[in-house]
Amino acid sequence: MEFKDAKNKFIQTWGALGSQWGINKTMAQIHALLMVSPEPLSMEDIMEELLISRGNASMNLRALMDWGIVYKEYKSGERKEFFTAEKDLDELAVKIAQERSKREIKPALRVLKDVSSIKGNETKETKHFVEQTSKLYDFVLKADNMIDKVTEFKDNWIGRLVMKIMK
Template identity: 50%
Template sequence: MNLQEGKEKFISTWGTVGSNWGINRTMAQVHALLLISNDPLSAEEIMEELQISRGNANMNIRALIDWGLVYKGHKPGERKEFFTAEKDMGEVIKKVIVQRKKKELEPMIKTLDEISAVEGLCKDSEAFCKVVHDIKLFSTKADKTLDQLIRSDSNWFLSTFLKMIK
């Protein structure tokens, strides 16, 4: 495997990882391409490199910017936009967590709260009551932990892992 092949493999792998984390394959590949690119790239260059259409490139660059994983920039004398990726992996993970928490965890907690409010829940179905309670407990804890994480500095991961493994 040479450098070029390595880059291609990386882009494709990051695409797979992303799609397992609720980030569409192309979105993750655009991010990967920008991650390993020394200089900012234009939409045109991204299209060319990944062999994707203009619309597709635009949509996914946009989504990456929304997630805070990619930044928009300009080069002096050039009219078009140039894009760079967030390269600090701690930040990348934090930003993914922010999105997933918002999209998944928060709505789930809200629903569990609504269900818990059902009259006579525990009286009428013990199993149901217990499951709802357990999941609520766990997800509330997860929610609080993730909040801490999001607020923490970039070295958080390292230190937490050490704490966890210790």
């Protein structure tokens, strides 16, 4: 395979994967492109490579920066802005996890807590409802906490041991 083809295939695949996980295709593609670019790219560069409009590039770069996984850079002498991606994969994973937790999981947890605490008539339906949503609350809370724990976990000895066991 040619480099050009490989690069393209990578960008397309990453974009498709992103959209299956609720991240817009272009956003994932821009990120993919920046990941494999040894040098920072300008908006112009990105538009050209991905064949997208200026508006699209601008909006998705903003979104990526909001996620904290793409950074703006300035080159001396150059007027325009350049962009680089977070390339440390552990850091990337943590950032994504934290952001999704903040935006999606935490609000869902609040709702779960609310709905699982309804009081009143003790029909089979309500009892089962409270039981299920409570369990779900505990489960999601535990899963969410795990994300917070992963960072520190990676750094301590038992964590590294477990990581090894996990292959």
